Amino acid sequence: xxxxxxxxxxxxxxxxxxxxxxxxxxxxxxxxxxxxxxxxxxxxxxxxxxxxxxxxxxxxxxxxxxxxxxxxxxxxxxxxxxxxxxxxxxxxxxxxxxxxxxxxxxxx
Numbered sequence: 863x864x865x866x867x868x869x870x871x872x873x874x875x876x877x878x879x880x881x882x883x884x885x886x887x888x889x890x891x892x893x894x895x896x897x898x899x900x901x902x903x904x905x906x907x908x909x910x911x912x913x914x915x916x917x918x919x920x921x922x923x924x925x926x927x928x929x930x931x932x933x934x935x936x937x938x939x940x941x942x943x944x945x946x947x948x949x950x951x952x953x954x955x956x957x958x959x960x961x962x963x964x965x966x967x968x969x970x
Contacts, residue, residue, distance in 0.1 A: 866927050866930055866931045867931070870927065870931045870932075885943070885946075886942065886943075886946040889943050889946035889947040890946050890947070890949070890950065892947075893917060893921070893946070893947035893948060893950070893951060894950055894951060896916065896917050896920050897913050897914065897916070897917045897951040898913075900912070900913040900916035900917065901913040904916070907958070907965060908954060908955060908958055908965070909955060909958035909959050909962070909965055913951075914948075914951060914952070914955060917947070917948070917951060921943075921944065921947045921948070924943075925940050925943065925944075928940070928943075
């Protein structure tokens with residue numbers, strides 16, 4: 863449980879230094895960073911399911927920590943966290959799947 867307390871302490875610090883609605887701000891930006899980082903580390907295109915699955919694992923772990931540590935945990939808040947985390951990665955992923963020419967390399 864020490865990890866959970868350490869994690870929550872650092873999240874609270876980040877939230878204190880973020881703009882209005884800091885938890886959603888952090889979910890949005892960390893979601894994008896984890897998704898892009900997973901694609902780079904795994905050497906997979908952003909149109910691949912694998913980086914999204916990595917993001918799902920990280921977000922699931924984050925919500926589990928919230929559930930274990932937060933006194934006022936609610937399902938509604940968790941659902942909004944999921945929306946904030948996955949919105950832009952899913953929009954970009956879908957665009958790349960629907961319009962593959964967006965991902966094509968161009969000759970200089």
